[in-house]
Amino acid sequence: MLSLSQKTNTECSAICALLSEYHDNLLSARQIIEVEKHLAVCLECLEASRGMEAMIHLLHSTPQRDTSDDFMMRLHDRLDVLEPAAMPALPLRARFREWVMSLILALRIYRLHAVSFSLVGVFLIGVFLLKQPPASHNTGEPEGQIEARSGLAMPLEQNVVNATEDPFSDPVANRLAVHALLSTGR
Numbered sequence: 324m325l326s327l328s329q330k331t332n333t334e335c336s337a338i339c340a341l342l343s344e345y346h347d348n349l350l351s352a353r354q355i356i357e358v359e360k361h362l363a364v365c366l367e368c369l370e371a372s373r374g375m376e377a378m379i380h381l382l383h384s385t386p387q388r389d390t391s392d393d394f395m396m397r398l399h400d401r402l403d404v405l406e407p408a409a410m411p412a413l414p415l416r417a418r419f420r421e422w423v424m425s426l427i428l429a430l431r432i433y434r435l436h437a438v439s440f441s442l443v444g445v446f447l448i449g450v451f452l453l454k455q456p457p458a459s460h461n462t463g464e465p466e467g468q469i470e471a472r473s474g475l476a477m478p479l480e481q482n483v484v485n486a487t488e489d490p491f492s493d494p495v496a497n498r499l500a501v502h503a504l505l506s507t508g509r
């Protein structure tokens with residue numbers, strides 16, 4: 324339940340919103356009665372009503388001036404020529420704060436878009452992380468036995484000899500060449 328002061332402030336706000344229509348005779352009979360009942364007991368709203376009535380009377384009594392037909396066009400042309408006042412440069416901290424606030428506002432307005440883009444980003448990161456090859460396949464056999472079985476194993480001495488004869492030779496490329504020759508049967 325509203326207290327008396329809250330009720331009065333709410334009523335005063337509602338009556339003040341109707342004062343312009345009241346003075347222009349645009350209210351229904353019921354609304355006119357409500358406004359007049361409130362004005363009879365509220366001195367602040369009565370003063371606001373009298374001030375509005377005096378302003379309306381002053382506006383009606385002011386002589387009107389005729390303007391030329393092209394007045395608005397010339398006025399807009401003159402306004403278009405005016406340069407806006409230069410804004411002083413904000414410090415970096417204020418610009419950052421302004422950027423963060425605009426980002427927060429955009430996220431509030433476009434919440435669904437922000438969530439969608441976040442989910443897409445997480446999905447893409449997950450795909451790239453899962454796409455990396457595993458470090459090693461552990462089949463339970465030592466690595467040397469796997470190479471020996473595939474025919475790619477070369478003794479260490481042979482690699483050393485190849486490296487001393489030709490320092491630019493690549494032992495891995497040599498192994499692949501041997502493996503290719505073995506697989507083709509030549």
